[in-house]
Amino acid sequence: MRWPGETVKLWWCSECNSPLLDSLCCKCGGYGFRLGLADPGDARPAFSYDLDVLRKALELESGFNIFDKLISYNSFILLNKLMYIDDMKEVFVNGVKLGNLFYNPVENRWRFRFSYIGALKALELGFSRVLNVDWMVKRGVSIDASRFSNGDQVIIVFNGEPIAIAYVGRNGKARVLNVFRSKRGDYNTSSRNTSLDDVYKCNSNYIYRLESRACKHIYVLWEKFRKPIVVSYSGGKDSLVSLHLTVSTVGGVQVLFNDTGIELPETVSNVYRVTDSMGLSLVVASAGDAFWRSFSVFGPPGRDYRWCCKICKLIPAARTALKHWPNEALNIIGQRSFESIERSRSPPVWRNEWIPNLICTSPINRWSSLAVWLYIHSRRLDVNKLYFKGFDRIGCFLCPTSRLSEFRNVEETYPELWSRWRSLLVSWAYRIGYGMEWVDLGLWRWLTNTSPKIRIA
Numbered sequence: 001m002r003w004p005g006e007t008v009k010l011w012w013c014s015e016c017n018s019p020l021l022d023s024l025c026c027k028c029g030g031y032g033f034r035l036g037l038a039d040p041g042d043a044r045p046a047f048s049y050d051l052d053v054l055r056k057a058l059e060l061e062s063g064f065n066i067f068d069k070l071i072s073y074n075s076f077i078l079l080n081k082l083m084y085i086d087d088m089k090e091v092f093v094n095g096v097k098l099g100n101l102f103y104n105p106v107e108n109r110w111r112f113r114f115s116y117i118g119a120l121k122a123l124e125l126g127f128s129r130v131l132n133v134d135w136m137v138k139r140g141v142s143i144d145a146s147r148f149s150n151g152d153q154v155i156i157v158f159n160g161e162p163i164a165i166a167y168v169g170r171n172g173k174a175r176v177l178n179v180f181r182s183k184r185g186d187y188n189t190s191s192r193n194t195s196l197d198d199v200y201k202c203n204s205n206y207i208y209r210l211e212s213r214a215c216k217h218i219y220v221l222w223e224k225f226r227k228p229i230v231v232s233y234s235g236g237k238d239s240l241v242s243l244h245l246t247v248s249t250v251g252g253v254q255v256l257f258n259d260t261g262i263e264l265p266e267t268v269s270n271v272y273r274v275t276d277s278m279g280l281s282l283v284v285a286s287a288g289d290a291f292w293r294s295f296s297v298f299g300p301p302g303r304d305y306r307w308c309c310k311i312c313k314l315i316p317a318a319r320t321a322l323k324h325w326p327n328e329a330l331n332i333i334g335q336r337s338f339e340s341i342e343r344s345r346s347p348p349v350w351r352n353e354w355i356p357n358l359i360c361t362s363p364i365n366r367w368s369s370l371a372v373w374l375y376i377h378s379r380r381l382d383v384n385k386l387y388f389k390g391f392d393r394i395g396c397f398l399c400p401t402s403r404l405s406e407f408r409n410v411e412e413t414y415p416e417l418w419s420r421w422r423s424l425l426v427s428w429a430y431r432i433g434y435g436m437e438w439v440d441l442g443l444w445r446w447l448t449n450t451s452p453k454i455r456i457a
Protein backbone atom coordinates (compact mmCIF):
# COMPACT_ATOMS: atom_id res chain seq x y z
CA MET A 1 0.00 0.00 0.00
CA ARG A 2 1.30 3.47 -0.87
CA TRP A 3 1.63 6.07 1.87
CA PRO A 4 -1.05 8.68 1.06
CA GLY A 5 0.27 11.70 2.96
CA GLU A 6 3.39 13.74 3.39
CA THR A 7 6.58 11.78 4.09
CA VAL A 8 9.67 12.49 6.20
CA LYS A 9 12.76 13.74 4.37
CA LEU A 10 16.17 13.13 5.90
CA TRP A 11 19.70 13.90 4.74
CA TRP A 12 23.11 12.69 5.86
CA CYS A 13 26.17 14.85 6.55
CA SER A 14 29.23 12.97 5.20
CA GLU A 15 31.64 15.13 7.16
CA CYS A 16 29.93 14.72 10.58
CA ASN A 17 28.59 11.24 9.72
CA SER A 18 25.20 12.26 11.07
CA PRO A 19 21.59 12.29 9.88
CA LEU A 20 20.11 15.72 9.14
CA LEU A 21 16.52 16.95 9.43
CA ASP A 22 17.35 19.63 6.88
CA SER A 23 19.76 19.59 3.93
CA LEU A 24 22.17 21.97 5.70
CA CYS A 25 24.27 20.76 8.63
CA CYS A 26 24.51 23.48 11.27
CA LYS A 27 27.63 22.01 12.85
CA CYS A 28 30.00 21.95 9.86
CA GLY A 29 28.00 24.14 7.45
CA GLY A 30 28.05 21.49 4.70
CA TYR A 31 25.15 20.07 2.71
CA GLY A 32 24.06 16.47 3.23
CA PHE A 33 22.87 13.91 0.69
CA ARG A 34 19.27 12.68 0.70
CA LEU A 35 18.60 9.34 2.40
CA GLY A 36 16.54 6.92 0.33
CA LEU A 37 14.07 5.96 3.05
CA ALA A 38 10.99 3.89 2.31
CA ASP A 39 7.70 5.75 2.98
CA PRO A 40 6.75 7.31 5.33
CA GLY A 41 10.43 7.45 6.36
CA ASP A 42 9.83 8.07 10.06
CA ALA A 43 13.20 6.62 11.08
CA ARG A 44 14.44 6.60 14.67
CA PRO A 45 17.84 6.11 16.31
CA ALA A 46 18.79 2.53 17.17
CA PHE A 47 19.41 2.02 20.89
CA SER A 48 21.73 -0.52 22.46
CA TYR A 49 18.90 -3.08 22.75
CA ASP A 50 18.33 -2.79 18.98
CA LEU A 51 22.06 -3.17 18.34
CA ASP A 52 22.10 -6.40 20.36
CA VAL A 53 19.20 -7.73 18.27
CA LEU A 54 21.02 -6.68 15.10
CA ARG A 55 24.28 -8.29 16.22
CA LYS A 56 22.56 -11.62 16.92
CA ALA A 57 20.67 -11.53 13.63
CA LEU A 58 23.87 -10.82 11.67
CA GLU A 59 25.66 -13.62 13.47
CA LEU A 60 22.83 -15.99 12.58
CA GLU A 61 23.05 -15.01 8.89
CA SER A 62 26.83 -15.22 8.57
CA GLY A 63 27.88 -17.85 11.10
CA PHE A 64 30.53 -15.50 12.53
CA ASN A 65 30.75 -12.16 14.31
CA ILE A 66 30.36 -9.91 11.30
CA PHE A 67 28.67 -7.15 13.32
CA ASP A 68 31.86 -5.69 14.79
CA LYS A 69 33.41 -5.32 11.35
CA LEU A 70 30.32 -4.18 9.51
CA ILE A 71 28.83 -1.91 12.14
CA SER A 72 30.04 -0.78 15.51
CA TYR A 73 28.37 0.17 18.75
CA ASN A 74 29.64 3.73 18.21
CA SER A 75 28.03 4.21 14.80
CA PHE A 76 24.83 6.20 14.67
CA ILE A 77 22.26 3.83 13.22
CA LEU A 78 18.82 4.71 11.93
CA LEU A 79 15.97 2.20 11.85
CA ASN A 80 13.11 2.85 9.45
CA LYS A 81 9.95 0.81 9.85
CA LEU A 82 8.48 -0.90 6.78
CA MET A 83 5.02 -2.29 6.12
CA TYR A 84 5.34 -6.04 6.64
CA ILE A 85 3.45 -8.95 8.15
CA ASP A 86 5.40 -8.49 11.38
CA ASP A 87 8.20 -6.09 12.34
CA MET A 88 10.67 -5.06 9.60
CA LYS A 89 13.09 -2.13 9.63
CA GLU A 90 15.56 -0.69 7.16
CA VAL A 91 18.98 -0.34 8.78
CA PHE A 92 21.05 2.72 7.79
CA VAL A 93 24.70 2.85 8.87
CA ASN A 94 27.09 5.63 7.83
CA GLY A 95 24.35 6.97 5.57
CA VAL A 96 23.80 3.77 3.58
CA LYS A 97 21.20 1.06 3.85
CA LEU A 98 22.85 -2.23 4.79
CA GLY A 99 19.64 -4.24 4.71
CA ASN A 100 16.42 -5.05 6.53
CA LEU A 101 16.16 -6.34 10.08
CA PHE A 102 12.94 -8.33 10.42
CA TYR A 103 11.12 -10.61 12.81
CA ASN A 104 10.16 -13.97 11.36
CA PRO A 105 6.99 -14.99 13.24
CA VAL A 106 7.21 -18.63 12.17
CA GLU A 107 10.89 -19.06 13.12
CA ASN A 108 10.22 -16.86 16.16
CA ARG A 109 13.49 -14.93 15.75
CA TRP A 110 15.06 -11.85 14.19
CA ARG A 111 16.76 -12.08 10.81
CA PHE A 112 18.69 -9.73 8.56
CA ARG A 113 18.41 -9.49 4.78
CA PHE A 114 21.30 -7.78 3.00
CA SER A 115 20.82 -4.92 0.57
CA TYR A 116 23.17 -4.59 -2.42
CA ILE A 117 25.69 -2.52 -0.45
CA GLY A 118 25.23 -4.73 2.62
CA ALA A 119 25.97 -7.80 0.48
CA LEU A 120 28.99 -6.11 -1.10
CA LYS A 121 30.44 -5.28 2.32
CA ALA A 122 29.60 -8.73 3.73
CA LEU A 123 31.48 -10.40 0.86
CA GLU A 124 34.53 -8.19 1.52
CA LEU A 125 34.43 -9.29 5.16
CA GLY A 126 34.45 -12.99 4.30
CA PHE A 127 30.74 -13.89 4.22
CA SER A 128 30.84 -17.42 2.87
CA ARG A 129 27.23 -18.41 2.15
CA VAL A 130 27.69 -17.61 -1.51
CA LEU A 131 26.52 -19.22 -4.74
CA ASN A 132 28.40 -18.28 -7.91
CA VAL A 133 26.31 -18.39 -11.07
CA ASP A 134 27.13 -17.69 -14.70
CA TRP A 135 23.77 -16.25 -15.73
CA MET A 136 21.53 -13.43 -14.51
CA VAL A 137 18.99 -14.97 -12.15
CA LYS A 138 15.35 -13.97 -11.83
CA ARG A 139 13.13 -13.84 -8.79
CA GLY A 140 11.60 -17.22 -7.97
CA VAL A 141 14.20 -19.46 -9.68
CA SER A 142 15.82 -22.30 -7.70
CA ILE A 143 19.54 -23.09 -7.62
CA ASP A 144 21.22 -26.16 -6.16
CA ALA A 145 22.48 -25.28 -2.66
CA SER A 146 22.86 -28.67 -1.01
CA ARG A 147 25.99 -27.62 0.92
CA PHE A 148 23.93 -25.09 2.91
CA SER A 149 21.31 -25.62 5.60
CA ASN A 150 17.57 -25.15 5.45
CA GLY A 151 16.68 -21.48 6.06
CA ASP A 152 20.14 -20.07 5.21
CA GLN A 153 20.36 -16.76 3.39
CA VAL A 154 22.80 -16.97 0.46
CA ILE A 155 24.21 -14.19 -1.69
CA ILE A 156 24.09 -14.96 -5.42
CA VAL A 157 27.23 -13.72 -7.17
CA PHE A 158 27.69 -13.15 -10.91
CA ASN A 159 31.01 -11.90 -12.35
CA GLY A 160 32.29 -11.24 -8.83
CA GLU A 161 29.35 -9.00 -7.98
CA PRO A 162 26.32 -9.69 -5.71
CA ILE A 163 23.17 -9.77 -7.82
CA ALA A 164 20.52 -11.36 -5.61
CA ILE A 165 19.52 -12.87 -2.27
CA ALA A 166 18.13 -16.40 -2.03
CA TYR A 167 16.94 -18.63 0.80
CA VAL A 168 17.67 -22.34 1.09
CA GLY A 169 14.61 -24.56 1.41
CA ARG A 170 14.13 -28.05 2.84
CA ASN A 171 14.79 -29.55 -0.62
CA GLY A 172 18.38 -28.22 -0.62
CA LYS A 173 17.61 -25.64 -3.29
CA ALA A 174 18.06 -21.89 -2.88
CA ARG A 175 15.10 -19.88 -4.12
CA VAL A 176 15.82 -16.35 -5.31
CA LEU A 177 13.76 -13.84 -3.35
CA ASN A 178 15.30 -10.50 -4.11
CA VAL A 179 17.20 -9.43 -7.24
CA PHE A 180 19.14 -6.19 -6.70
CA ARG A 181 17.81 -3.52 -9.01
CA SER A 182 19.58 -0.48 -7.65
CA LYS A 183 23.36 -0.95 -7.60
CA ARG A 184 24.24 2.49 -6.35
CA GLY A 185 27.69 2.60 -4.82
CA ASP A 186 28.74 3.48 -1.32
CA TYR A 187 28.86 7.08 -0.09
CA ASN A 188 32.17 8.33 1.11
CA THR A 189 31.33 9.27 4.69
CA SER A 190 33.90 10.09 7.34
CA SER A 191 32.66 7.00 9.30
CA ARG A 192 33.54 8.79 12.53
CA ASN A 193 31.78 7.86 15.77
CA THR A 194 28.59 9.84 16.27
CA SER A 195 26.61 10.19 19.49
CA LEU A 196 23.08 11.53 19.95
CA ASP A 197 24.74 14.73 21.25
CA ASP A 198 26.64 15.12 17.97
CA VAL A 199 23.48 14.53 15.95
CA TYR A 200 21.72 17.21 17.98
CA LYS A 201 24.54 19.69 17.26
CA CYS A 202 24.13 19.07 13.52
CA ASN A 203 20.39 19.74 13.82
CA SER A 204 20.03 22.27 16.65
CA ASN A 205 18.81 25.12 14.41
CA TYR A 206 16.13 22.95 12.92
CA ILE A 207 14.96 21.71 16.34
CA TYR A 208 14.85 25.32 17.56
CA ARG A 209 12.64 26.28 14.60
CA LEU A 210 10.32 23.31 15.21
CA GLU A 211 10.06 24.20 18.88
CA SER A 212 9.25 27.88 18.20
CA ARG A 213 6.58 26.93 15.69
CA ALA A 214 4.98 24.44 18.11
CA CYS A 215 4.94 26.93 21.00
CA LYS A 216 3.38 29.56 18.75
CA HIS A 217 0.73 27.05 17.66
CA ILE A 218 -0.21 26.38 21.30
CA TYR A 219 -0.21 30.06 22.23
CA VAL A 220 -2.38 31.14 19.28
CA LEU A 221 -5.04 28.50 20.04
CA TRP A 222 -4.94 29.32 23.73
CA GLU A 223 -5.58 33.00 22.93
CA LYS A 224 -8.27 32.12 20.42
CA PHE A 225 -10.37 29.72 22.50
CA ARG A 226 -9.62 31.09 26.00
CA LYS A 227 -10.31 27.71 27.58
CA PRO A 228 -8.37 25.82 30.24
CA ILE A 229 -5.63 23.64 28.79
CA VAL A 230 -5.41 19.92 29.44
CA VAL A 231 -2.53 17.89 28.03
CA SER A 232 -3.10 14.21 27.31
CA TYR A 233 -0.11 12.24 28.51
CA SER A 234 0.10 8.52 27.75
CA GLY A 235 3.60 7.85 29.07
CA GLY A 236 4.85 7.78 25.46
CA LYS A 237 7.60 9.88 23.86
CA ASP A 238 5.37 12.02 21.62
CA SER A 239 2.96 13.15 24.32
CA LEU A 240 5.96 13.81 26.58
CA VAL A 241 7.25 16.34 24.03
CA SER A 242 3.80 17.92 23.67
CA LEU A 243 3.54 18.20 27.44
CA HIS A 244 6.94 19.85 27.73
CA LEU A 245 6.21 22.30 24.90
CA THR A 246 2.86 23.26 26.44
CA VAL A 247 4.25 23.84 29.92
CA SER A 248 7.08 25.95 28.53
CA THR A 249 4.51 28.06 26.61
CA VAL A 250 1.68 28.59 29.10
CA GLY A 251 3.01 27.32 32.44
CA GLY A 252 1.02 25.02 34.75
CA VAL A 253 -1.61 22.89 33.02
CA GLN A 254 -3.71 19.87 33.92
CA VAL A 255 -2.62 16.48 32.65
CA LEU A 256 -5.04 13.78 31.53
CA PHE A 257 -3.94 10.14 31.67
CA ASN A 258 -6.19 7.47 30.21
CA ASP A 259 -5.44 4.42 32.34
CA THR A 260 -6.90 1.55 30.34
CA GLY A 261 -6.05 -0.99 33.05
CA ILE A 262 -3.86 -2.83 30.51
CA GLU A 263 -0.87 -0.47 30.56
CA LEU A 264 2.59 -1.74 31.38
CA PRO A 265 3.72 -0.92 34.96
CA GLU A 266 6.67 1.19 33.73
CA THR A 267 4.27 3.37 31.73
CA VAL A 268 2.00 4.05 34.72
CA SER A 269 4.94 4.90 36.97
CA ASN A 270 6.43 7.18 34.29
CA VAL A 271 3.15 9.15 34.11
CA TYR A 272 3.08 9.74 37.88
CA ARG A 273 6.81 10.52 38.04
CA VAL A 274 6.77 13.02 35.15
CA THR A 275 3.67 14.94 36.28
CA ASP A 276 4.95 14.96 39.85
CA SER A 277 8.40 16.26 38.92
CA MET A 278 6.84 19.02 36.81
CA GLY A 279 4.45 19.93 39.66
CA LEU A 280 1.34 19.40 37.50
CA SER A 281 -2.09 18.19 38.57
CA LEU A 282 -3.02 14.81 37.15
CA VAL A 283 -6.53 13.71 36.19
CA VAL A 284 -6.84 9.97 35.60
CA ALA A 285 -9.56 8.59 33.33
CA SER A 286 -9.51 5.04 34.59
CA ALA A 287 -11.15 2.02 32.99
CA GLY A 288 -10.54 0.00 36.16
CA ASP A 289 -10.92 -3.71 35.41
CA ALA A 290 -13.39 -3.15 32.56
CA PHE A 291 -11.16 -4.97 30.08
CA TRP A 292 -10.98 -8.17 32.11
CA ARG A 293 -14.70 -8.14 32.87
CA SER A 294 -15.55 -7.62 29.20
CA PHE A 295 -13.20 -10.36 28.03
CA SER A 296 -15.46 -13.08 29.42
CA VAL A 297 -18.28 -11.73 27.24
CA PHE A 298 -16.53 -10.61 24.03
CA GLY A 299 -13.38 -12.73 23.96
CA PRO A 300 -10.08 -11.23 22.78
CA PRO A 301 -10.29 -7.92 20.89
CA GLY A 302 -9.24 -7.97 17.22
CA ARG A 303 -7.94 -5.54 14.62
CA ASP A 304 -11.36 -5.92 13.06
CA TYR A 305 -13.12 -6.07 16.43
CA ARG A 306 -11.89 -3.19 18.57
CA TRP A 307 -14.32 -3.28 21.48
CA CYS A 308 -11.38 -2.55 23.79
CA CYS A 309 -10.90 1.06 22.58
CA LYS A 310 -14.50 1.98 23.35
CA ILE A 311 -14.57 0.33 26.75
CA CYS A 312 -11.06 1.18 27.97
CA LYS A 313 -10.43 4.53 26.30
CA LEU A 314 -13.44 6.40 24.96
CA ILE A 315 -15.97 5.77 27.72
CA PRO A 316 -13.65 6.62 30.67
CA ALA A 317 -12.24 9.64 28.79
CA ALA A 318 -15.70 10.97 27.86
CA ARG A 319 -16.96 10.55 31.43
CA THR A 320 -13.89 12.26 32.91
CA ALA A 321 -13.96 15.12 30.40
CA LEU A 322 -17.61 15.83 31.13
CA LYS A 323 -16.95 15.87 34.87
CA HIS A 324 -13.80 18.03 34.84
CA TRP A 325 -14.30 20.31 31.83
CA PRO A 326 -18.07 20.68 31.32
CA ASN A 327 -17.49 24.09 29.68
CA GLU A 328 -14.89 22.80 27.24
CA ALA A 329 -11.11 22.72 27.34
CA LEU A 330 -8.26 22.88 24.85
CA ASN A 331 -6.79 19.39 24.71
CA ILE A 332 -3.13 19.22 23.65
CA ILE A 333 -2.13 15.79 22.43
CA GLY A 334 1.03 14.28 20.98
CA GLN A 335 0.02 12.62 17.75
CA ARG A 336 2.14 12.84 14.60
CA SER A 337 0.99 12.55 11.01
CA PHE A 338 3.79 10.09 10.11
CA GLU A 339 2.61 7.52 12.66
CA SER A 340 -0.27 6.04 10.70
CA ILE A 341 -2.38 6.59 7.60
CA GLU A 342 -5.33 7.54 9.77
CA ARG A 343 -3.31 10.19 11.64
CA SER A 344 -1.84 11.60 8.43
CA ARG A 345 -5.40 12.66 7.53
CA SER A 346 -6.09 14.45 10.82
CA PRO A 347 -6.99 18.19 10.59
CA PRO A 348 -5.02 20.76 12.70
CA VAL A 349 -7.89 21.21 15.18
CA TRP A 350 -10.64 18.65 15.74
CA ARG A 351 -13.17 17.23 18.18
CA ASN A 352 -13.68 13.56 18.92
CA GLU A 353 -17.35 12.69 18.40
CA TRP A 354 -17.36 10.80 21.71
CA ILE A 355 -15.76 13.65 23.67
CA PRO A 356 -17.15 16.82 22.03
CA ASN A 357 -16.27 19.15 24.91
CA LEU A 358 -12.54 18.79 24.23
CA ILE A 359 -11.04 20.86 21.40
CA CYS A 360 -8.05 18.79 20.27
CA THR A 361 -4.80 19.79 18.60
CA SER A 362 -1.30 18.40 18.24
CA PRO A 363 1.62 20.88 18.23
CA ILE A 364 4.01 18.18 16.97
CA ASN A 365 1.86 16.92 14.10
CA ARG A 366 4.67 17.37 11.56
CA TRP A 367 7.60 16.33 13.72
CA SER A 368 9.51 13.24 12.65
CA SER A 369 10.47 10.54 15.10
CA LEU A 370 14.12 11.63 14.86
CA ALA A 371 13.16 15.21 15.76
CA VAL A 372 11.20 13.95 18.77
CA TRP A 373 14.19 11.92 19.98
CA LEU A 374 16.61 14.82 19.52
CA TYR A 375 14.28 17.12 21.45
CA ILE A 376 13.91 14.59 24.30
CA HIS A 377 17.65 14.07 24.44
CA SER A 378 18.61 17.74 24.32
CA ARG A 379 16.05 18.74 26.99
CA ARG A 380 16.92 15.71 29.15
CA LEU A 381 13.25 14.67 29.43
CA ASP A 382 12.32 11.65 31.55
CA VAL A 383 11.24 9.36 28.72
CA ASN A 384 9.67 5.94 29.29
CA LYS A 385 12.45 3.35 29.78
CA LEU A 386 10.56 0.75 27.74
CA TYR A 387 11.82 2.43 24.55
CA PHE A 388 15.29 1.21 25.50
CA LYS A 389 14.05 -2.36 25.92
CA GLY A 390 12.93 -2.78 22.34
CA PHE A 391 9.45 -1.24 22.57
CA ASP A 392 8.65 0.94 19.56
CA ARG A 393 5.41 2.30 20.90
CA ILE A 394 3.79 2.59 24.28
CA GLY A 395 0.21 1.59 25.00
CA CYS A 396 -2.00 -1.34 25.97
CA PHE A 397 0.32 -4.33 26.20
CA LEU A 398 -2.05 -6.75 24.48
CA CYS A 399 -3.24 -4.41 21.73
CA PRO A 400 -4.32 -6.52 18.72
CA THR A 401 -2.53 -4.09 16.37
CA SER A 402 0.78 -5.16 17.97
CA ARG A 403 3.27 -7.31 16.12
CA LEU A 404 4.44 -10.66 17.48
CA SER A 405 7.89 -9.17 18.09
CA GLU A 406 6.25 -6.66 20.46
CA PHE A 407 4.43 -9.43 22.32
CA ARG A 408 7.73 -11.23 22.72
CA ASN A 409 9.17 -8.10 24.32
CA VAL A 410 6.26 -7.96 26.76
CA GLU A 411 6.80 -11.62 27.59
CA GLU A 412 10.52 -11.05 28.21
CA THR A 413 10.05 -7.90 30.28
CA TYR A 414 6.88 -8.83 32.20
CA PRO A 415 6.58 -12.65 32.17
CA GLU A 416 3.82 -12.81 34.80
CA LEU A 417 1.65 -10.27 33.04
CA TRP A 418 2.04 -12.12 29.75
CA SER A 419 1.35 -15.52 31.24
CA ARG A 420 -1.93 -14.25 32.72
CA TRP A 421 -2.98 -13.03 29.27
CA ARG A 422 -1.80 -16.20 27.54
CA SER A 423 -3.75 -18.46 29.89
CA LEU A 424 -6.90 -16.44 29.11
CA LEU A 425 -6.26 -16.89 25.39
CA VAL A 426 -5.67 -20.62 25.87
CA SER A 427 -8.94 -21.04 27.73
CA TRP A 428 -10.78 -19.06 25.03
CA ALA A 429 -9.18 -21.19 22.29
CA TYR A 430 -10.35 -24.31 24.12
CA ARG A 431 -13.86 -22.87 24.42
CA ILE A 432 -14.19 -22.17 20.69
CA GLY A 433 -12.23 -25.21 19.53
CA TYR A 434 -9.07 -23.57 18.14
CA GLY A 435 -5.54 -24.99 18.32
CA MET A 436 -2.47 -23.52 19.99
CA GLU A 437 -1.30 -21.78 16.78
CA TRP A 438 -4.29 -19.44 17.22
CA VAL A 439 -2.64 -18.38 20.49
CA ASP A 440 1.08 -18.55 19.65
CA LEU A 441 1.02 -17.17 16.11
CA GLY A 442 -1.25 -14.37 17.31
CA LEU A 443 -4.15 -15.37 15.02
CA TRP A 444 -6.52 -14.14 17.75
CA ARG A 445 -5.61 -10.60 16.59
CA TRP A 446 -8.23 -10.94 13.83
CA LEU A 447 -11.82 -12.01 14.33
CA THR A 448 -12.55 -12.72 10.68
CA ASN A 449 -10.37 -14.45 8.09
CA THR A 450 -8.50 -11.42 6.76
CA SER A 451 -5.52 -11.87 4.43
CA PRO A 452 -2.68 -11.26 6.96
CA LYS A 453 -4.26 -13.88 9.22
CA ILE A 454 -4.34 -16.40 6.39
CA ARG A 455 -0.73 -15.58 5.41
CA ILE A 456 0.60 -16.20 8.92
CA ALA A 457 -1.49 -19.34 9.36
Ligand SMILES: [Zn+2]
Residues within 6 Å of the ligand: 013, 014, 015, 016, 017, 025, 026, 027, 028, 029, 030, 202
Ligand atom coordinates in the same frame (compact mmCIF):
# COMPACT_ATOMS: atom_id res chain seq x y z
ZN1 LIG B 1 28.12 18.33 9.30
